[in-house]
Amino acid sequence: MEFAKASSIFNAMEPIVVSFFEEHILPNYPLKCNCEKCTTDIIVLTLNHLKPKYTSTQAGQAYIKALYMNTQLQSDILQELTRSLQVVESNPQHRPGE
Numbered sequence: 001m002e003f004a005k006a007s008s009i010f011n012a013m014e015p016i017v018v019s020f021f022e023e024h025i026l027p028n029y030p031l032k033c034n035c036e037k038c039t040t041d042i043i044v045l046t047l048n049h050l051k052p053k054y055t056s057t058q059a060g061q062a063y064i065k066a067l068y069m070n071t072q073l074q075s076d077i078l079q080e081l082t083r084s085l086q087v088v089e090s091n092p093q094h095r096p097g098e
C-alpha cells in the first residue's frame with residue numbers, strides 16, 4: 001500500500017466548511033457550547049451532508065478558491081452548517097459542563 005500517494009488527496013470542502021464556520025457561524029450564532037467536541041461534531045456532520053469535492057494538494061489552492069467563490073455552494077454550506085448546529089445543540093455528545 002502506497003499511503004504517501006493517498007495522502008496528497010483531500011476533500012476541498014474541509015477547509016471551506018471550517019472557514020465558513022469560523023467566519024459566518026461563530027460571529028453570528030452564539031453557540032450553547034463551543035467546546036472542541038461540539039464544534040468538531042458540527043463540522044463533521046456538515047461535511048457528511050455535503051457532497052465531497054476531492055482534489056490533490058498540488059491543484060488544491062486554486063480549486064478551493066474557486067469553490068469558495070461559488071455562491072450556490074456558499075448557501076448550501078451555510079444551510080448545512082445551520083442545520084448541523086441545531087442538531088448538535090439539541091443533542092450534544094457529552095453531558096452539560098463536561
Ligand SMILES: [Zn+2]
Binds near residue numbers: 033036037
Ligand atoms: Zn460541547
